[in-house]
Amino acid sequence: MxxxxxxxxxxxxxxxxxxxxxxxxxxxxxxxxxxxxxxxxxxxxxxxxxxxxxxxxxxxxxxxxxxxxxxxxxxxxxxxxxxxxxxxxxxxxxxxxxxxxxxxxxxxxxxxxxxxxxxxHRRLIDLGRVAGGVVPEGRFFGSCVGVGFDAVTTIEAAKLPRWGGFLSFLVAVLRTIFLFPNGPTVRLDYDGQSLTTPTLMVSIMNGRRLGGGFWMAPTAQPDDGLFDLCVVRQCSRRRILALIPHFMRGTQPTQPEIRMLQARRITIEAIAGVLPAQTDGEIISTQDKRLDIELLPRALEVVTAAAGEAA
Structure with missing residues (x-):
């Protein structure tokens, strides 16, 4: 035993x-x-x-x-x-x-x-590793790295009464709409491809959700050897409000501001602005310009419910 x-x-x-x-x-x-x-x-x-x-x-x-x-x-x-x-x-x-x-x-x-x-019951899952900000030597993560809006939301959620994960995060989202009107313009290099765009946020997901109910990558799997990226182009406050229900349902890939990608190795560099960033809810950057992120396939064994069991 x-x-x-x-x-x-x-x-x-x-x-x-x-x-x-x-x-x-x-x-x-x-x-x-x-x-x-x-x-x-x-x-x-x-x-x-x-x-x-x-x-x-x-x-x-x-x-x-x-x-x-x-x-x-x-x-x-x-x-x-x-x-x-x-x-x-x-x-x-x-x-x-x-x-x-x-x-x-x-x-x-x-x-x-x-x-x-x-x-x-055991399951092998992928892990991520992010280097930059306050962790230049690198930090492993299980769920996500979030850059921009969701990192600021994480900071705001920590200031709120402990109402419960989803409610606190939702209130923090609404506050962040007025505190963080403009995200950084970033260059995103991923598996040999490149994208430069003004962003509201970039979420690099090994899991599916943030804040107890925001489905950033509704089809992600933690053992498929790929990160799922949700890149949200800069948009107005009114439009951010309109996008919230889509993130709560996981239907945001249908919206024109959203681009979903997959990759194993990612570099995010701020061309204009800085990169507020969090990993698994821990702030790792507020004023930095670059983060390097890599996926480590099947790097951790987890005791979990077997397929078909309620989780």
């Missing part, structure tokens, strides 16, 4: 992480899964905890939080892999958005999440 090391972010979901620990303990013990549990104490702490747990021999490192916690654990697992040790990723959702869990097929409810760990 695999051994599990749970890394709980007590601040996830406005304190839901800390409040969930007794229930997590009860469910893990009821399932008779051998586990240890630690809590993060600061931003970035889960990276080191995940690396240490993998090196200590845990088979599955379980991120208990939201997308930010999952991202840190992914980076810790990749650090351990660099040292020759591999471990699988598990997820228990106690955060706000949980977009990465949705992308890989992990249920949001804690009881269902622990049942998924117990069934131990």
């Amino acid at each position: 695999p051994t599990y090391h749970l890394i709980v972010n007590p601040a996830a979901g406005a304190g839901t992480g800390a409040k969930s620990i007794p229930e997590i303990d009860r469910l893990m013990q009821a399932s008779r899964l051998p586990y240890t549990l630690t809590q993060t104490a600061r931003r970035g702490h889960a990276i080191e905890l995940a690396r240490q747990a993998a090196l200590a021999g845990a088979d599955v490192i379980v991120a208990c939080g939201g997308d930010g916690t999952s991202n840190e654990v992914i980076n810790g697992l990749q650090a351990a892999r660099k040292q020759g040790i591999t471990a699988a990723l598990g997820l228990l959702c106690v955060g706000r958005g949980n977009d990465f869990a949705h992308a890989v097929g992990v249920p949001v409810a804690l009881e269902a999440g622990v049942a998924t760990l117990a069934r131990d």
Whole structure:
């Protein structure tokens, strides 16, 4: 039987992480899964905890939080892999958005999440790596890199009361319409092709959605060896408002301002303006001019629901 090391972010979901620990303990013990549990104490702490747990021999490192916690654990697992040790990723959702869990097929409810760990179905998925901004050495990501509007929205969402992932993100979107009227003009180089355009945002997706309900890449698959890019050309505030329902339904590819692309390697360079950017909800750039992004195929094993199981 695999051994599990749970890394709980007590601040996830406005304190839901800390409040969930007794229930997590009860469910893990009821399932008779051998586990240890630690809590993060600061931003970035889960990276080191995940690396240490993998090196200590845990088979599955379980991120208990939201997308930010999952991202840190992914980076810790990749650090351990660099040292020759591999471990699988598990997820228990106690955060706000949980977009990465949705992308890989992990249920949001804690009881269902622990049942998924117990069934131990494994899936190999792709990862991304972005270099630039505050991470010139590179940072791995599971869901996305967002440049422009969605990065500013991420900053605004962090300022809001913790109403829940989707509601907070929706309110932040509406605020950003008035705070971020003009995005950068970018040169986008992707797999030997090039595009130069004024943009509202560029979303590089390994998953499908952002903010708990905005379907940036509705047909993306995290194991197909390709990023799905959603490039939104600069448009008026009125037009941004009109596009919001399309992103909520995943029908934005039908709109003239939207261009959907696929690629494995991408460079984004600001020709005019700068590149505010986030990855998996963490801000990595506010004033920088260039980001380099590459896909790493089948780089991470995840414990997830089997095909046909509800996620």
